[in-house]
Structure formats: C-alpha cells, structure tokens
Amino acid sequence: MKTSRCIEISIEREEVCIFRLPINRTTGRCATCGEKTPMLTLEEAEVLTGENLLKLRQLMACGQLHFNENPDGCLWICLISLLSPSRQAE
Numbered sequence: 331m332k333t334s335r336c337i338e339i340s341i342e343r344e345e346v347c348i349f350r351l352p353i354n355r356t357t358g359r360c361a362t363c364g365e366k367t368p369m370l371t372l373e374e375a376e377v378l379t380g381e382n383l384l385k386l387r388q389l390m391a392c393g394q395l396h397f398n399e400n401p402d403g404c405l406w407i408c409l410i411s412l413l414s415p416s417r418q419a420e
Contacts, residue, residue: 360408362396369398369406379412 358369375395376383386407389395396408 356406358398358406360396360410361398362393363408363410365408365410368409370409370412372405372407375407375412 356369357366359366360369370378372383372386375381375386379386381389386395390397390405390407394411394414396411398406398408400406
C-alpha cells in the first residue's frame with residue numbers, strides 16, 4: 331500500500347505602510363476613542379486604504395471606523411481607527 335505525505339506551508343507576512351502628512355495637517359480628538367490623532371477626509375481615507383466610499387461609510391455606520399462631523403457637515407476620519415489591527419483583519 332502506497333502512503334502519501336502532505337506538506338503544509340504557512341506564510342505570514344507583515345506589511346508596513348509609510349505615508350507623510352503635511353505639517354499643517356488637521357489633528358483632533360476622536361469623539362469615539364478619545365485619542366488625539368490626525369483626522370482625514372473621507373476621500374483621503376479612501377486613497378489610503380484602497381476601499382471605496384460605500385465600504386468606508388458602512389464601516390462608519392457599524393462603529394468600526396471612528397469619525398467626527400464638524401458643524402458644516404464635513405466628516406473627519408480618525409486615523410487610529412482606520413489603521414486598527416482589528417479592522418485590518420476583515
């Protein structure tokens with residue numbers, strides 16, 4: 331009787347994303363997590379993550395993506411929640 335062997339190979343990889351924000355970047359205190367962090371527009375978050383606006387809005391609606399809304403209706407995304415490891419695992 332012929333025996334077959336199976337070899338399982340697992341590869342883990344870690345990615346590093348480096349991006350530069352202008353010195354005069356808007357920073358603020360996130361209303362959800364309370365951290366002082368750079369705040370991004372929805373469009374900047376879209377470029378940074380590669381996600382479309384609909385997906386980002388869904389993440390905001392279910393609380394996985396923190397945001398502040400200023401009086402004129404502009405949304406500011408919390409960079410800490412955007413880069414959160416728990417959100418990246420999706």
